[in-house]
Amino acid sequence: MSKSSELTDNVTDEMINEWKKKYAVYRITIADTDYYYRPLTRAEFRNISKSSAATAVSNTVDTSFQMEEQTVAICLLYPKMDSNSILNVEAGVVTTLSELIMQASGFDQNDAIPERL
Amino acid sequence: MQYQKDYKDKYGYIYKVSIDGTDYQYRTLTVGEYRDMIRAATDDASLEDSIVMAALLYPEIDYDSICAGIITVLCNYILSSSNLSDKNTWQDTIDDRKKGLLPRRDTSTGELVVDDPIIPIIIGICRVFPSYKPDDLLAMTVNELLDRAAWAEVVMRATDNTTNTDTNIPPGLPADQRKKLLERISAERSERALRDEMSKSKGVNKTNAKPRS
Numbered sequence: 246m247s248k249s250s251e252l253t254d255n256v257t258d259e260m261i262n263e264w265k266k267k268y269a270v271y272r273i274t275i276a277d278t279d280y281y282y283r284p285l286t287r288a289e290f291r292n293i294s295k296s297s298a299a300t301a302v303s304n305t306v307d308t309s310f311q312m313e314e315q316t317v318a319i320c321l322l323y324p325k326m327d328s329n330s331i332l333n334v335e336a337g338v339v340t341t342l343s344e345l346i347m348q349a350s351g352f353d354q355n356d357a358i359p360e361r362l
Numbered sequence: 363m364q365y366q367k368d369y370k371d372k373y374g375y376i377y378k379v380s381i382d383g384t385d386y387q388y389r390t391l392t393v394g395e396y397r398d399m400i401r402a403a404t405d406d407a408s409l410e411d412s413i414v415m416a417a418l419l420y421p422e423i424d425y426d427s428i429c430a431g432i433i434t435v436l437c438n439y440i441l442s443s444s445n446l447s448d449k450n451t452w453q454d455t456i457d458d459r460k461k462g463l464l465p466r467r468d469t470s471t472g473e474l475v476v477d478d479p480i481i482p483i484i485i486g487i488c489r490v491f492p493s494y495k496p497d498d499l500l501a502m503t504v505n506e507l508l509d510r511a512a513w514a515e516v517v518m519r520a521t522d523n524t525t526n527t528d529t530n531i532p533p534g535l536p537a538d539q540r541k542k543l544l545e546r547i548s549a550e551r552s553e554r555a556l557r558d559e560m561s562k563s564k565g566v567n568k569t570n571a572k573p574r575s
Contacts, residue, residue, distance in 0.1 A: 287411070290430035294407035351382055352431030359379040359439050362366055362387070 256281060256323050264322055271349050275338050281323040282342065284350040289319050313343035320346045369419050376419060377443050381435055387420040388436070390444040410437040417444075483511045490514040490551065492544040517551045 256279070264270045268283035285293075293315045297308040314331050317339050331339060347353075366387075369376045373389035380386075391399075395416060403409035411425060414433050417440045425433070441447040445455065463481050465474040476482055484499045487510045499507055535543065 285430040286426060287407075287428050287430045287433055288426035291407045291411070294405045298405035347431060349429075350431040351429040352434055354381045354431065354435045355438060357379050357381060357439075359377040359443055361443075362370070362376045362378055 260323070268322075269349065270322065271345070273342070273345055275341055276335070278338075279323075280321060280342060282317075282320045282346050282349070283322055285316055285320050285346055290350070293319075313339055316343045316346050365420075373419075375443070377439070379436075379439050381432055382429075384421070386418060386436055388414075388417045388440050388443070389419055391417055391440060391446065393446075396444070396446055410434050413437045413440055480507070483507065486518070487511055487514045490517045491548040493541065493548045517554075520551075520554055 261270060261281075264281070264283065270281060270283055272279055272281050274280070293312055296315070297312050300308050300311060314328065318326055318328055318331055321342060326334065366376065369387070369389065376387055376389050378385055378387050391413065396413075399409060399412045399416070403412065410433050414436050415425070418436065423432075438447065445452070462477065465476045465482075467473070468475045484496050484507075487499055487507075488494050488496060491510070491514060494510070499510065502510070
């Protein structure tokens with residue numbers, strides 16, 4: 246059995262319906278693994294931004310990695326990951342997931358032309 | 363729509379942009395508002411939040427539950443419409459707008475021409491009465507404006523030999539004191555011009571006076 250089907254088998258319709266009551270739910274397959282995620286809310290983004298700003302002041306660690314990991318830890322619905330388990334996932338997967346979550350959260354909606362009223 | 367007219371009356375330009383199927387209406391920010399927000403912001407997200415909170419007119423949104431990127435994108439639109447997103451283009455904008463204010467040389471006659479005749483009048487008044495700003499004058503009726511223009515010409519003639527206003531202002535003077543000084547210089551010039559005019563008209567009366575029999 247592939248890694249993908251193992252994980253997908255664990256996600257039931259009930260789980261998806263429960264998620265959909267609260268969020269817009271997305272699924273993406275990366276390297277044969279299915280990931281379910283939701284958009285980031287503004288309040289969550291604010292918290293991530295604040296903690297990254299604090300980290301940036303206190304040391305020189307690249308805060309963009311930290312932001313990616315926090316974003317994925319918050320928004321990934323399945324498989325669930327916390328700040329420790331996320332460190333064992335392939336590096337590019339976290340970055341890709343973070344980008345997809347940001348996209349789903351509206352960060353790329355910048356192609357409109359404002360109309361002066 | 364009435365509410366749009368109310369917004370326009372209050373804020374000047376308002377804009378509409380559609381993001382992810384929702385129409386948002388916003389106003390532009392003033393330079394002062396933007397500077398205050400930058401000073402108060404603790405991080406990028408809080409700066410974006412405060413910009414959108416100040417400028418978004420419609421619809422009302424929940425700043426906690428909305429998708430994070432919508433605020434960021436809206437903030438970028440607001441900054442762009444407010445000419446605050448690319449400060450490197452400011453000088454180009456100034457140069458471009460100056461073209462509409464300064465005289466240009468007519469290619470066929472070679473003469474200097476001004477496209478908008480109100481501009482030299484405003485420049486003349488502001489030069490003689492420095493406490494007036496162009497916006498003050500643009501808010502006047504034509505009659506009021508021409509009245510000030512007449513005064514400016516009279517004062518200019520009377521003060522031709524006096525020192526330049528700017529040389530009377532010590533460098534580094536705080537803005538409020540500078541404003542007061544400029545107002546005093548304007549008042550003094552007006553008073554001096556008035557005295558000159560009165561003495562001239564007295565002179566005329568004397569010349570025209572007929573001896574009593």
